Amino acid sequence: MSPLSPEVQLDPSKAWCPVIDCQAVCSVVPGVEGMPTPLPCQACHAIFCCSCSQPWQDEHVCSSSQALTPASSEDRCSPDxxxxxxxxxxxxxxxxxxxxxxxxxxxxxxxxxxxxxxxxxxxxxxxxxKGPCRDKLGHSRASVVWNRMQVVAVLVGVSITMMVTFPFLLLASPCILCCIFKPCRGKNRKKKKTKRNPESAPADH
Incomplete structure (x- = not known):
């Protein structure tokens, strides 16, 4: 998995190991909000800060002014x-x-x-x-109507195509079936001929 993978970058319960030769995915252990927490890497056994990704030391202080703390469950459910x-x-x-x-x-x-x-x-x-999400799509009413007209046009086009081509497919179905099963019949006839006319050994004089 690439270090630029959005699945890890957006997941507050995961973090990349900052060691260049490792870069394994580590599971973040929830700690006290706003406080740096040591995070051991299971692959290379390095210990780093889960907030600033710097090597962990005693009385560690994050070099970054903004610690990256996991979002709470209430924040994840918020519409904003x-x-x-x-x-x-x-x-x-x-x-x-x-x-x-x-x-x-x-x-x-x-x-x-x-x-x-x-x-x-x-x-x-x-x-x-309708409902609580009414008019929250993020597009104008005109663009929504235009999108619906395009969907209807596609559905109508597919229906007309099926109606036009169905009679031809119905008329051509015997020819198609004949072409499919004709090689099978030829093989069966050859097998029957070989069974009826077995190779006879030359007679001794």
Missing amino acids: TPIKQCPMCGVYIERNQGCAQMLCKNCKHTFCWYCLQNLDGDIFLRHYD
């Missing part, structure tokens, strides 16, 4: 937090701006950023027409 977990696979996802309809790159699950409701089958984005 920029990092949330996918409700399907649990991978951490970061949202800066834009659409509230989120697609998890790990499991391809589609959900609402605000209420985490499943949106896999909501191709018309009806979820944002």
